[in-house]
Amino acid sequence: MDTSLVLQNLLTPPVLFFFLGVLAVLVRSDLEIPTPLPKLFSLYLLLAIGFKGGLELQHSGVGGQVLPTIGAAVAMSLIVPIYSFLVLRLKLDGFNAAAIAATYGSISAVTFITAETFLESQKLPYDGFMVAALALMESPAIVVGLLLVQLAVPKPGQQRPGPQGMRWGTVLHEAMLNSSVFLLVGSLVIGFLVAANSPHSVEKMLPFTDKLFYGALSFFLLDMGIVAAQRIGDLRRAGAFLIGFSVLMPLFNALVGALIARVLHLAPGNALLFVVLCASASYIAVPAAMRMTVPQANPSLYISTALGLTFPFNIIVGIPLYMQLVNRLLPPIA
Amino acid sequence: MDTSLVLQNLLTPPVLFFFLGVLAVLVRSDLEIPTPLPKLFSLYLLLAIGFKGGLELQHSGVGGQVLPTIGAAVAMSLIVPIYSFLVLRLKLDGFNAAAIAATYGSISAVTFITAETFLESQKLPYDGFMVAALALMESPAIVVGLLLVQLAVPKPGQQRPGPQGMRWGTVLHEAMLNSSVFLLVGSLVIGFLVAANSPHSVEKMLPFTDKLFYGALSFFLLDMGIVAAQRIGDLRRAGAFLIGFSVLMPLFNALVGALIARVLHLAPGNALLFVVLCASASYIAVPAAMRMTVPQANPSLYISTALGLTFPFNIIVGIPLYMQLVNRLLPPIA
Amino acid sequence: MDTSLVLQNLLTPPVLFFFLGVLAVLVRSDLEIPTPLPKLFSLYLLLAIGFKGGLELQHSGVGGQVLPTIGAAVAMSLIVPIYSFLVLRLKLDGFNAAAIAATYGSISAVTFITAETFLESQKLPYDGFMVAALALMESPAIVVGLLLVQLAVPKPGQQRPGPQGMRWGTVLHEAMLNSSVFLLVGSLVIGFLVAANSPHSVEKMLPFTDKLFYGALSFFLLDMGIVAAQRIGDLRRAGAFLIGFSVLMPLFNALVGALIARVLHLAPGNALLFVVLCASASYIAVPAAMRMTVPQANPSLYISTALGLTFPFNIIVGIPLYMQLVNRLLPPIA
Amino acid sequence: MKRVDLILSERELDAVIQAIEAAQAPGYSVMKHVTGKGPHGAVSEAMDFSGLGANAHVIVFCEAEILPKLREGIQPLLDYYGGVAYVSEAEPL
Amino acid sequence: MKRVDLILSERELDAVIQAIEAAQAPGYSVMKHVTGKGPHGAVSEAMDFSGLGANAHVIVFCEAEILPKLREGIQPLLDYYGGVAYVSEAEPL
Amino acid sequence: MKRVDLILSERELDAVIQAIEAAQAPGYSVMKHVTGKGPHGAVSEAMDFSGLGANAHVIVFCEAEILPKLREGIQPLLDYYGGVAYVSEAEPL
Ligand SMILES: Nc1ncnc2c1ncn2[C@@H]1O[C@H](COP(=O)(O)O)[C@@H](O)[C@H]1O
Ligand SMILES: Nc1ncnc2c1ncn2[C@@H]1O[C@H](COP(=O)(O)O)[C@@H](O)[C@H]1O
Ligand SMILES: Nc1ncnc2c1ncn2[C@@H]1O[C@H](COP(=O)(O)O)[C@@H](O)[C@H]1O
């Protein structure tokens, strides 16, 4: 493993501010980013990443690789939860296994963004349609998660209050239209439309969506460091099985992702982003959906694995590691 | 009607993010901008628009057109509520008629700002003193509103608790010193002073007040879209009369405004802003004042007309429409 | 006294927005910056000032003047509370005297930042290590404050609940790891590391930490003006002795600081910052610590002196005054 | 001891606090950002950016003797502007 | 009069408010951003950025007649999702 | 069942929660950003940016048996730092 790439990634402001947040919790400083300020930054990041993706999508066009890549991404978000579930059932009950499985099928937008800034520091290009893949991988895993619960736990007594028909409606609604998917897709479409019709106004958006982006990401990661570190205690209670799962499963998913990227002949930048999508786990859309649809599952389990371990692992070690994986597995481009 | 101008306006980020907010409500996404984040953006926009207006006012000077234009603006904010009241009394009681009338006499800073960005996309210049007109049109309508209540509803039983003398003091205070007028005028004065005395520090303010402006406006309009759409239900209850009023009254006011702009020989940029001031209705300073001084009026009526219908109408269709009106009515400049 | 320097300082956006905030309270406008927005700006300013200090520290290196200057700064933060305490005991009880004394030994980051922007307008350079001095002066005064209480007020009945041993631990913890010291030092270290290892990412941080800085400072000072003015009432109750103290003590500390700067052969920029550190009083870290460790002291006394009088005095008149003091006392550099 | 719960618009908060102080209650606590619904319709935080505000919840622990004075100062405000006020029993811990 | 205090996750707030309106209570008030701990573990605001939200505190002042209807609508939600509901006495000020 | 209402500075919140947990209460709820006035003067949110914080309102629903233990843990904190604590009756809905 090329440690210089890991070190290069470590010594960037986003990762260092993440560490600063972790440290604040470890030394019990009273540093905190009070609500709703973290929400401001997460809304901003989704809006900016979507908008920028839309601009790039307009420039690159919906060319040859777009549909296969997006198709493969959606397929991964359906398959990952299924094999994750089978692994998790070894030790966990159906509710918790399904909720964690859904988490790993979905994605983490912040990990994706951090990977983008890593690519920029490596001067490697990537395409706007990867943001579309990001957006489309959030929802399917939520639906699969609930399907798994229904298959594995057909207890009639534990039904959600209210008419049964409404249940699926609610789940689909939550999966497709939760705020993070909605804002991401909406901003993507806006960026796409504006790039074609109003180049003048694109210029005027860039100081907000582009110039501020890196600093705002760093600030947000300070909060993510605090929140992730607060989960470390939960993790200890979760036990060795889940700790192992939350590192090994991303690695396995990354490997599968890299192989798919090879098959799809993705360029290294896009390949890294694809791998990161496969390897990351959701601590935004999915936990919110699971809290509503599978309240029997323990939120501290699925949040602490995705946020307390997989997320730090990915942004600190994972991204440079996956970069090397991509460099090895992908044929060099002439 | 030149639909290309409407389309050009439609496909800009501020308007598209407004639509995205509306859509979020229509499809029942859980997207929301939690308080006090919208307040951050509204404070920022007032500060930035005031500061920029002050800079421009310093550069352009208090020349020939300034005083007549401002005088005409204040006159409109006094007259519009009176004829609006007469129309509204056809269907509404005195309290509600007075509150809605005051709303239409006053202005919407966000509509004004959107019109400015529209002018910039059209490469049409406008002057800093129009911001002074904006600031001075907020207050008079509030005072007229309360006068109308007192004339039309002299019921002694419905008096506000506390000594009667204090009442007028409170109303004038609220009208002149409410936070939006205060911040706008204060920032205008600061911009004016700084432009003359400290050009160095103007440079250092611009990344904040100028570069970020367009993106922050787009973000804020996302919230305005959500809030406006939440009012659509109220509108249905308000009935056809009020729906008609909230589209036709702005059109009529725009026509009057355009004729005045012609008499004043305003250049097209200033003329458009003048028309937009006349045509827009307040959902900031006036509702807050009316809630306090005329609690008998139903807030859902005056807020939903100004915010749920007139505001979207103006920023989507109104601004380009008024631009054409101005182009037709104003003699071309050699 | 060169009034043109005072005037130059007065007519800059940060100071003018501070006045606007004060005015809002005086005329009873309902302008307010709701929580946690002021926290957003104070976190941002600490992060940005620390990060920029770290960058500069990397460039300037830990050269000859660094350690003596920092040593002198820490010494001042230990000595100032002691002589302040002796003066304050003339009129106040031990608890209040100790809390106010600690306040004046510590520093005000916002005053420091305002002095930096003043130096920039004067085109005078200053060094990154002054931010390290800033960071290291926050904590010692807190410890001295508690020592003074224990020496002066050895009443056993007034003990803090909980085991006595924990008490010192808590105080040291609060002194060294309170959020403002932690974020400032952490950002300084990050800036230092990043400047050496990732110049590319420094570029990407600057729009956030640098370009926005001046505007964000102005916005924050609008809130500080509001908060400071709300304290004016408290001050009147505090009486002439405390009012005199909160102007004369900074002047005296400034004089001592200027003499030390002369001994250390500091360049004018660094000398001004050193003087400002000595002359300023804390209304952030220290009040929070005192509230916890000396609850018997009246917060309205130590907050209103530091924030209601010393802070405005320093940013309005003090900084240009200290500049002249520095210019007189320091030998001109060839 | 009595516990008084007041819920009313943030815009009338200053007047209500003046009434509480005039009644010489030993203290009070205020929570803002309260939403809700009553006879005058729904109150949300959506218009907060406009200065309209939401509701506030005020709690006063006081002796029964203070209630008449409190009622006198507050009832006219509630009657004119809306809002609710209820009293229950409370004992020191 | 009765005072009902409900504390539950913000995510179930809409359903609870529907139940309150279905029971025809004369009004209600909601405070969000409530943190706490109960049989299902601790709830903080740290995950708020993710849309998970914290708890809400709902107060309903109503006549005793309304309680059975209220209980009927709310109890299933509390049983399934967690949260607490208590009633105490209250008199108009 | 009993309902305990505690109002105190946010800075002492951690210690109070420890006392509640030590008394083995079945749960508790916390609302921050409470302003108010008591014997020690007024508390506002204006200094919040400085880390000083405002007050917190803590609600505990518990059996009467728990009260003595709760009082023991909390009373010294209230005596030293200020704040109020009151108990009232509450029945499950
Ligand atoms: N029965 C009730 N129970 C709890 N809160 C109420 C009740 N009635 C009114 N409120 C609160 O008081 C506010 C003002 O009421 P009103 O102006 O009378 O509609 C409402 O928005 C609610 O927050
Ligand atoms: N005994 C209690 N006293 C006060 N609040 C409680 C109590 N039990 C639970 N809660 C609140 O109700 C929320 C949901 O409880 P639960 O889901 O049952 O753990 C908790 O997070 C607390 O805010
Ligand atoms: N009688 C009271 N009723 C309601 N809240 C009170 C009362 N007394 C004190 N408080 C609250 O408790 C806080 C701390 O009180 P203290 O430190 O004793 O002045 C105050 O800021 C109020 O929020």
Ligand code: NA
């Ligand atoms: Na994944």
Ligand code: NA
């Ligand atoms: Na108008």
Ligand code: NA
């Ligand atoms: Na000092």
